[in-house]
Amino acid sequence: MEEITNSVNEMGSYGQKMIDFAIEHGMNILTAIIVLIIGLWIVGRMVRLSDRVMEKRALDPSLRPFLRSMLDILLKVVLVITVAGMLGIETTSFVAVLGAAGLAVGLALQGTLQNFAGGVLILIFKPYRVDDLIEAQGHLGVVKEIQIFVTILLTPDNKTVIIPNGAISNGNITNYTVEGMIRVDLVMGISYDSDIKKARNVLMAAMEADPKVLKNPAPFVGVVELGDSSVNLAVRPYAKPEDYWDVYFGIYEAGKEALDAASITIPFPQVDVHMQDNK
Numbered sequence: 001m002e003e004i005t006n007s008v009n010e011m012g013s014y015g016q017k018m019i020d021f022a023i024e025h026g027m028n029i030l031t032a033i034i035v036l037i038i039g040l041w042i043v044g045r046m047v048r049l050s051d052r053v054m055e056k057r058a059l060d061p062s063l064r065p066f067l068r069s070m071l072d073i074l075l076k077v078v079l080v081i082t083v084a085g086m087l088g089i090e091t092t093s094f095v096a097v098l099g100a101a102g103l104a105v106g107l108a109l110q111g112t113l114q115n116f117a118g119g120v121l122i123l124i125f126k127p128y129r130v131d132d133l134i135e136a137q138g139h140l141g142v143v144k145e146i147q148i149f150v151t152i153l154l155t156p157d158n159k160t161v162i163i164p165n166g167a168i169s170n171g172n173i174t175n176y177t178v179e180g181m182i183r184v185d186l187v188m189g190i191s192y193d194s195d196i197k198k199a200r201n202v203l204m205a206a207m208e209a210d211p212k213v214l215k216n217p218a219p220f221v222g223v224v225e226l227g228d229s230s231v232n233l234a235v236r237p238y239a240k241p242e243d244y245w246d247v248y249f250g251i252y253e254a255g256k257e258a259l260d261a262a263s264i265t266i267p268f269p270q271v272d273v274h275m276q277d278n279k
Contacts, residue, residue: 032086039079047072118169119148132177133241136168142242156245177241181214184237184247188255189230191265196223199233199264206258207237212247214238230267 051068123146128134132143134153139161141153151168153161176182190199200221207219217238224234235255239247259266 028086032083035086036079036083039082040076043072043075043079046075114166115149115164118165118167119146119150121169122146122151122165123148127173128175128177132175133182133244134176135174137163137171139163176244180240181217181238182241182244184239184244184251186235186237186248186251186255187224187232188235188252188259189227189232189266190259191229191267192231194231194264196231196233198262199259202258202262202264203233203235203255206254207235207251210237210247210250210254212239212243212250214240 047068050071054067122128128143128146130143130146134141134143136151136153139153139155141155141159141161143151144154144160145152148165150162150164153163155161188203190196203221204219207213207221208215213219214237219238220234220236222234223231225232235251237247237251256266
C-alpha cells in the first residue's frame with residue numbers, strides 16, 4: 001500500500017512539474033511555433049521571389065536551381081537558430097560548431113569551391129556563351145558546355161579540352177565571337193620584280209569572290225614587310241567566327257591560284273653558290 005502511495009505521489013510530482021513547465025515556458029513554446037510557421041511561409045515566398053528575379057534577369061537555367069536551394073537552406077538555418085533561441089536554447093555554441101564545420105569543409109574543398117565560385121561568376125557575367133570561339137588558358141576552341149565547375153572546349157583539331165572555371169575566371173579570356181566577326185591574318189610574298197598594285201588587285205578580287213569573306217568591314221591588302229627574298233603582303237579578310245578556318249585555308253589557296261594566273265611570282269628561298277678557282 002505504501003509503494004502505491006509513493007508511485008501516486010511521484011506521478012503527481014511529475015505532473016506538477018509538467019504543469020509548472022507549461023506555465024513557465026508555454027508562451028515561449030507557442031510563440032516559437034507561431035514564428036516557425038510564419039517563418040517557413042516567408043522563406044517560401046522569398047525563395048519564389050528570388051526565382052522570379054533570376055528568371056527576369058535571364059540568369060543561366062543551370063544556375064538558378066542551385067542558387068534557389070542555397071538560399072532556401074540558408075534562410076531555414078537562420079530560422080531554426082532563431083526559434084531555438086526563443087526556446088531558451090544556447091545558440092552560441094551551436095553557431096560556433098556550424099562555423100567550424102563550414103571552415104573545415106571549405107579548407108577540404110578549397111579547389112572545388114574556387115571552381116564553383118568561378119562557374120557562378122561566368123554564368124552571371126557571361127564573358128562567353130555556348131558556341132562562342134574563345135581562347136583561355138592557352139587553348140583555342142568553341143565552347144561546347146559551361147558547367148558549374150568546368151568549361152568544355154572543342155578545339156579546331158577536334159580535341160575536347162576541359163578547363164576548371166576557377167582558372168578561367170582568374171585568367172585572360174579572348175572572345176572572338178562577341179563582335180560577330182573575326183579578322184583572318186594571312187601573309188603572302190611576291191618577288192621584288194612583281195607589280196605590287198597588280199598583286200593587291202588580284203588578291204582583293206580573290207577575297208571578294210569568296211562568299212564567306214564579309215563585305216563589311218572590307219578586306220585589306222598592304223605591304224607588311226620587305227623580306228630577304230620577297231615583298232610580303234598582309235592579306236586581311238574578315239569572316240564570321242565559325243567560318244574562320246574555311247576562309248583561312250580557302251584564301252591561301254585562292255590567292256596562290258590567282259597570283260599564278262596573273263603571272264605574279266611567289267618566290268622561295270634560293271642560295272647562289274660561287275665556285276672560286278685558286279689555281
